[in-house]
Amino acid sequence: MTIGLSFIMGLVAASVSYFMLSLWWPVAIILGIAVWLAFGLFGLKMDSAFTLLSGAILVFCISLSVMIMRSSDQLSGLQYADTVDETGTEFRYPVPLLGNAPSGERVYRSHGCAACHTQHVTHEGVEFDIKALASEKNHSAVKEAVNRFYQVTGNPASGGIALGLPVGEWETVALGVSVSDAAKARGFLSSAGASVDVQVRFNGEDLEKDNFSNPDGRGWGKRRSVARDYLFVERPMLGSVRIGPDLSNVGTRLNRSTLMRLLLDPKSIRRNSKMPQHRFLFDVVKESNEKGIITIRNKDEQVFYKPTKEAEALVDYLLSLKSANYPLEEAPVYQPFTSSLPKPEEAKKEMEEKTGDEGSDTK
Ligand code: HEC
Incomplete structure (x- = not known):
């Protein structure tokens, strides 16, 4: 290969590594020079399946490792951060799920x-x-x-x-x-x-x-x-x-009783709601004198619903969503x-x- 042609190959290699693979510029230049030398001085030819394949594999490996290493570096370095709540009190964010919320997360996922x-x-x-x-x-x-x-x-x-x-x-x-x-x-x-x-x-x-x-x-x-x-x-x-709607921040928008009603009978919150009912998260009970019982009135009869443990956990989870x-x-x-x-x-x-x-x- 002539020296001019091999120089162009080196230039291509350096630009690809810098602009597309986002390598550090000295590394890109070294790579470019290595390619230039390989083709120009050492007479490497792109005439065998072996050379082509090794080139392709090399490029694949470099890009994969750089992409994965970079993003994993970025994400694995994430830590708590200090922030302030509505009242101006400082706290460390994010807060792990507490109490029932982790099992509520499983309910959220399973339904x-x-x-x-x-x-x-x-x-x-x-x-x-x-x-x-x-x-x-x-x-x-x-x-x-x-x-x-x-x-x-x-x-x-x-x-x-x-x-x-x-x-x-x-x-x-x-x-x-x-x-x-x-x-x-x-x-x-x-x-x-x-x-x-x-x-x-x-x-x-x-x-x-x-x-x-x-x-x-x-x-x-x-x-x-x-x-x-x-x-x-x-x-x-x-x-x-x-x-x-998006639920990232639902814990700041709705309270416990609204969320319960929404799961039991969304149409009692908004008439045209497209949210499906989740009555299977509630037990029908005879009395309404316990805390947290929801009453639904049909024409002339009343039905009392008591949230199951699953419903309570799910609502705990939803209330914790304030990210x-x-x-x-x-x-x-x-x-x-x-x-x-x-x-x-x-x-x-x-x-x-x-x-x-x-x-x-x-x-
Ligand atoms: C078939 C789609 C569908 C599924 C499945 C569904 N929802 Fe909904 N959800 C909706 C729609 C549509 C609304 C908006 C209701 C409205 O217009 O009032 C909604 C509203 C809500 C709201 C009120 C949000 C707000 O900001 O007002 C909450 C909370 C909610 N859903 C929780 C849940 C939970 C928890 C589950 C799983 C148990 C669930 N949804 C499953 C469609 C769905």
């Missing part, structure tokens, strides 16, 4: 709830809002940075904010920009010495409704589901078909402007002097 319900809150896009705070010292530099940001991103609404940028007050610089633009804004602004506040906003049908940023939201989760949510789930029941409710680093819950970057010390001090402690207690 095929996953055939109609998913446990996976999805998102369609992510947007960033950016605020900046300039001090007297860096005011003109920050103005310059805002201008540069607008020029680079081709934002038509330039002049206004850049010219009227106040000193010592948070000012919204950009709303709903993409990842790369947010990175640019952060870079420009922080190198000009401004304090920068970046807020991540996910949107998509599954997430909370917001008239401005997510008008189609169904409120199935406050945030998207991520791998960490399934840390303690032996066999995640993600489901694929959504005949009923898409707590903010995580990789899946924040939208809160208006809590900074993701520590403030530069100087600007912070100056701001405190100027505005008392207003704003300085944002994290």
